Amino acid sequence: MAVSARRVPISKVVIAEDEIRAVVEVLRSGNLREGAICQAFEQEFAAAVDARFALTASSGTAALQMAYHALLQPGDQVLVPAFTFYATASMVLAAGGVPVFCDVDPQTLTLDVEDAARKVTKRTRAIAPVHLYGNAADVSRIRALAEANRLDVVWDAAQAHGTQYQKQDVGSLSGVCTYSFYPSKNMTTGEGGMVTTDREELIEPMKLLRSQGQSRKYWHTTLGYNFRMTDIQAAIGRGQLRRLPTWVAQRRANASYLRDRLSCSALSVQLEQESSEHSYHQFSILLPASHNRERFMSRLRENGVESAVHYPTPLHRQPAFEVYARGVSLPVSEDASDRILSLPVHPYLSEPDLQYVADSALEALFASS
The missing domain is CATH 3.90.1150.10 (Aspartate Aminotransferase, domain 1)
Known part of the structure; x- marks a missing residue:
């Protein structure tokens, strides 16, 4: 069979002229690392999803590690759907936890809450539902399971920019929510991520992990990495968020x-x-x-x-x-x-x-x- 000359790509990345101008402005400023533009992006993203707090990250994977690190102790179990991207579970390990794999619903392809409930043990600390492909997880039943067993919830919204549940953006759900801004996502910063939460006590631990464990310059109070976004990336993200x-x-x-x-x-x-x-x-x-x-x-x-x-x-x-x-x-x-x-x-x-x-x-x- 002859191959058609027509091409329909599965995704298309578009960086608008105002986003390009914003990047050029950052480049000309010389302030390229995480700074005022990242802070503005955090504030605008939090407002857009109606979250109390938002923190930029270098990737969706880093966002997950920040969330898990702030919540888990070594050996804590986390209920994770098996049908998802690797990072949902791998970052549990990176934070010292243990992933416990659960099945998914055959129609929605999101976490099977009944299967997750069967796998709760005394060591279970958290549950990590994924809004797979942009489809909201079974939020009401997950909340009930979490409340009944005193579990923290890490909502993996890497693919769910703009997803709503009961007219509420998933980024505003109680617990912690993580996003990815990989180029194929609904909005992009090239690479990058975001964490949203309503829990103020988690902000400082996540900030410390994001920036070398520094409470002030060259004063390292805990283990940390470089999970920072740059102002170059945030300049793109602010324009993408508006669209x-x-x-x-x-x-x-x-x-x-x-x-x-x-x-x-x-x-x-x-x-x-x-x-x-x-x-x-x-x-x-x-x-x-x-x-x-x-x-x-x-x-x-x-x-x-x-x-x-x-x-x-x-x-x-x-x-x-x-x-x-x-x-x-x-x-x-x-x-x-x-x-x-x-x-x-x-x-x-x-x-x-x-x-x-x-x-x-x-x-x-x-x-x-």
């Missing part, structure tokens, strides 16, 4: 179109959590078990449509976590990893692009059976 509501609205519109077009097929679309507004970092589908994913993706590539697999191996089957997951079986996570696929949903898709993506997906479905 985020428009982008998320367009992502939701694009996802609605794709869902309608694909709903009559054998493809299963991730179910939007009840009482929530998905921000569609990814538009994710599950192929029928009888279909070959590589063949499906190959046909999409021939048509010029980019797709991606997030994630091909669940965490409990990753070599890095072998010692923590011996004998663990999580059938939904294992099945999702075999069948998951993401299609383009970014806000710069035109109507013809969306039509072409849907047509190509339906054609690939037939070709991969």
Whole structure:
């Protein structure tokens, strides 16, 4: 089959002219490291998500480590979904904790709260729900589980910029919430992250970890690293944040179109959590078990449509976590990893692009059976 000259990328990074000017202004100032622009970004981000506090970080991974480090003692267990990105669990280890892997719901693909409840022990200190692909976790039931067992909650919102639950931005939820600003995310700073929280007592420990454990210059009171964002990155982030509501609205519109077009097929679309507004970092589908994913993706590539697999191996089957997951079986996570696929949903898709993506997906479905 001939390869189409048409190209529909799965993501598109756009840095606006005012963001470029803001970066140039920082460069000309000579104040390149974390400073006033980062502080302004923190304040604006906190206001945008209605959080009490916000702290910039060098990455979403660093944001998670800051959160875990402020909450955990060595050996504390943290309930983590197995179907997510590596850092949700790896940073538990980095903070001295122990990840306990839980399954996910087969429709929403977010944490299975019943499975998590079965795994609570006397050593369980926290739970780390992931708003996967921008789909809110089961917030009400997670809150109830946390309250019943006196657990801290670290909400992983790396993919959930603009996600809401019961008309409330997930960044304002009680506990700690972490974000990533990797280039493919709903908004970017190139690399970078953010922590939001309503708990004032966690701010100082997270600041110390972020900046070499210094309470003042060259006075190191605890273990720390360099997890600082730069003012260059924050200058981009401030402009991206202003555009985020428009982008998320367009992502939701694009996802609605794709869902309608694909709903009559054998493809299963991730179910939007009840009482929530998905921000569609990814538009994710599950192929029928009888279909070959590589063949499906190959046909999409021939048509010029980019797709991606997030994630091909669940965490409990990753070599890095072998010692923590011996004998663990999580059938939904294992099945999702075999069948998951993401299609383009970014806000710069035109109507013809969306039509072409849907047509190509339906054609690939037939070709991969």
